Amino acid sequence: xxxxxxxxxxxxxxxxxxxxxxxxxxxxxxxxxxxxxxxxxxxxxxxxxxxxxxxxxxxxxxxxxxxxxxxxxxxxxxxxxxxxxxxxxxxxxxxxxxxxxxxxxxxxxxxxxxxxxxxxxxxxxxxxxxxxxxxxxxxxxxxxxxxxxxxxxxxxxxxxxxxxxxxxxxxxxxxxxxxxxxxxxxxxxxxxxxxxxxxxxxxxxxxxxxxxxxxxxxxxxxxxxxxxxxxxxxxxxxxxxxxxxxxxxxxxxxxxxxxxxxxxxxxxxxxxxxxxxxxxxxxxxxxxxxxxxxxxxxxxxxxxxxxxxxxxxxxxxxxxxxxxxxxxxxxxxxxxxxxxxxxxxxxxxxxxxxxxxxxxxxxxxxxxxxxxxxxxxxxxxxxxxxxxxxxxxxxxxxxxxxxxxxxxxxxxxxxxxxxxxxxxxxxxxxxxxxxxxxxxxxxxxxxxxxxxxxxxxxxxxxxxxxxxxxxxxxxxxxxxxx
Amino acid sequence: xxxxxxxxxxxxxxxxxxxxxxxxxxxxxxxxxxxxxxxxxxxxxxxxxxxxxxxxxxxxxxxxxxxxxxxxxxxxxxxxxxxxxxxxxxxxxx
Ligand SMILES: [Zn+2]
Numbered sequence: 001x002x003x004x005x006x007x008x009x010x011x012x013x014x015x016x017x018x019x020x021x022x023x024x025x026x027x028x029x030x031x032x033x034x035x036x037x038x039x040x041x042x043x044x045x046x047x048x049x050x051x052x053x054x055x056x057x058x059x060x061x062x063x064x065x066x067x068x069x070x071x072x073x074x075x076x077x078x079x080x081x082x083x084x085x086x087x088x089x090x091x092x093x094x095x096x097x098x099x100x101x102x103x104x105x106x107x108x109x110x111x112x113x114x115x116x117x118x119x120x121x122x123x124x125x126x127x128x129x130x131x132x133x134x135x136x137x138x139x140x141x142x143x144x145x146x147x148x149x150x151x152x153x154x155x156x157x158x159x160x161x162x163x164x165x166x167x168x169x170x171x172x173x174x175x176x177x178x179x180x181x182x183x184x185x186x187x188x189x190x191x192x193x194x195x196x197x198x199x200x201x202x203x204x205x206x207x208x209x210x211x212x213x214x215x216x217x218x219x220x221x222x223x224x225x226x227x228x229x230x231x232x233x234x235x236x237x238x239x240x241x242x243x244x245x246x247x248x249x250x251x252x253x254x255x256x257x258x259x260x261x262x263x264x265x266x267x268x269x270x271x272x273x274x275x276x277x278x279x280x281x282x283x284x285x286x287x288x289x290x291x292x293x294x295x296x297x298x299x300x301x302x303x304x305x306x307x308x309x310x311x312x313x314x315x316x317x318x319x320x321x322x323x324x325x326x327x328x329x330x331x332x333x334x335x336x337x338x339x340x341x342x343x344x345x346x347x348x349x350x351x352x353x354x355x356x357x358x359x360x361x362x363x364x365x366x367x368x369x370x371x372x373x374x375x376x377x378x379x380x381x382x383x384x385x386x387x388x389x390x391x392x393x394x395x396x397x398x399x400x401x402x403x404x405x406x407x408x409x410x411x412x413x414x415x416x417x418x419x420x421x422x423x424x425x426x427x428x429x430x431x432x433x434x435x436x437x438x439x440x441x442x443x444x445x446x447x448x449x450x451x452x453x454x455x456x457x458x459x460x461x462x463x464x465x466x467x468x469x470x471x472x473x474x475x476x477x478x479x480x481x482x
Numbered sequence: 483x484x485x486x487x488x489x490x491x492x493x494x495x496x497x498x499x500x501x502x503x504x505x506x507x508x509x510x511x512x513x514x515x516x517x518x519x520x521x522x523x524x525x526x527x528x529x530x531x532x533x534x535x536x537x538x539x540x541x542x543x544x545x546x547x548x549x550x551x552x553x554x555x556x557x558x559x560x561x562x563x564x565x566x567x568x569x570x571x572x573x574x575x576x
Contacts, residue, residue, distance in 0.1 A: 017547045018549050019548060019550070023550075024545070024548060024549050024550025024551075024552075026552070032568075033569045034559065034568065034569035036552045037552055038550075042558065050544065051545065052544070053545065053546055053547060054546070055547070056544070073541070075536075081496075084572040130572075132574075143574055144571050144572065144573060144574055145571070145572050145573075146566065147569060147570035147571070147572060148569060272492075272496055274496070277536065279536065279537075281543075282538070282540045282542070282543050283541045283542075284542060
């Protein structure tokens with residue numbers, strides 16, 4: 001028996017418009033429960049929802065970025081079901097004529113590329129939030145629930161993929177790529193932990209090319225839990241099939257703590273959503289001019305950017321991934337690049353030293369006090385051998401803390417590395433004289449001793465000795481002594 | 483094909499409504515009439531007629547993405563059958 005894992009994803013992205021999908025209530029995160037609700041998003045009788053143009057624009061841009069065809073005409077439907085977090089008892093969504101269909105997206109798995117088909121990208125509204133009050137704070141055993149409708153009506157883009165994904169790793173890479181695209185488009189902050197990016201999956205195992213039974217997995221709240229849940233489910237289904245049994249079609253929840261998926265007691269029968277066209281919302285017919293304008297607004301997307309960094313700027317993959325993975329960091333890098341320094345050297349500094357400082361202090365790169373041009377000038381001083389790499393690190397730290405320009409710190413501090421032969425020879429000879437033990441260690445073949453002696457040289461010059469020059473002179477003098 | 487009692491029960495359940503047997507029988511008759519009407523409509527020749535979702539010839543009605551004041555919270559929960567200080571309360575779900 002030949003097994004193959006088959007996965008399709010259904011992803012919801014909360015769009016970061018200022019106002020809700022069909023009313024003017026603010027979409028701001030947090031705040032007092034039910035402080036952002038109005039008759040429209042509360043579903044009072046007789047109200048008239050009106051489509052938020054900004055949400056349509058965001059969804060069209062996302063659809064275009066995923067190579068989808070924008071429908072010349074699409075409509076909204078009411079999806080009817082009863083749940084306390086749904087004030088209207090229906091969710092406004094799109095059904096048989098969605099905003100866009102038939103796209104694709106290639107993911108780079110290192111060894112190979114995988115093309116993932118996109119069934120559709122459509123618009124809908126979010127539900128409210130139930131806060132379960134009871135001893136456990138969780139849904140089971142709750143005495144009652146509080147309903148907060150601040151989230152009800154926030155625009156969502158739903159992305160449905162074809163079952164083209166073949167492993168949990170591919171699922172995670174796809175989701176990561178999609179997240180990056182949405183962030184680059186500026187349409188969502190895509191934080192899984194805050195629920196602005198949510199992912200459900202369908203997973204089945206085909207046996208000798210024959211389609212398997214699909215199981216739906218819910219409640220995966222991080223990239224890690226997506227991988228864990230799908231890996232667990234992959235193993236579970238293979239186990240069932242190996243034992244000669246059949247996989248049951250069902251919905252399973254991922255339990256973060258146990259790392260397992262559990263069948264949801266299917267007390268409620270299969271949902272019967274009784275979709276019908278939303279009579280209060282007229283069709284969307286985006287014209288060519290509008291979609292072309294939106295297409296023109298799409299910035300260079302992460303995948304293209306990564307390719308350009310690697311082929312045109314010759315950045316190693318590790319560096320380009322770090323830079324591209326954070327749109328703001330990539331922008332910082334590109335601004336620094338205009339100063340004409342070596343891209344690889346610059347890439348190393350931005351993705352290495354600078355990023356380490358930013359993370360250490362939890363400062364977003366947008367608020368970094370070292371200007372991109374300042375960092376470029378610092379690197380210029382290193383490449384011209386005015387200061388050493390070690391000195392540059394210290395200067396960067398100081399500039400980072402004080403906000404002073406790096407080149408000013410170098411100038412004011414009289415920082416320059418000593419590469420003058422005579423001066424270094426003097427220092428090296430002093431060090432040799434003062435450390436006879438280390439010298440004899442070196443002569444008996446202990447390489448460590450050289451490092452120790454170099455440390456002394458650095459100390460004597462207060463870190464200003466050119467490391468290359470000092471090492472050369474030190475080795476030379478030691479060998480001549482023999 | 484007439485509607486079955488089970489269908490009426492199913493629809494009632496989806497709508498979270500409870501009926502007596504007598505009411506169900508009445509509803510069954512009424513739903514039968516609705517379905518009968520649908521059957522009449524179904525018999526119309528619609529070849530070449532584009533599907534219609536809306537009765538008015540209007541498309542692309544948008545509002546700009548601008549915030550407007552929401553209701554005061556007291557107003558929001560005023561009509562709720564059960565509410566606390568923070569908002570709507572509902573019986574435990576599962
Ligand atoms: Zn509202």
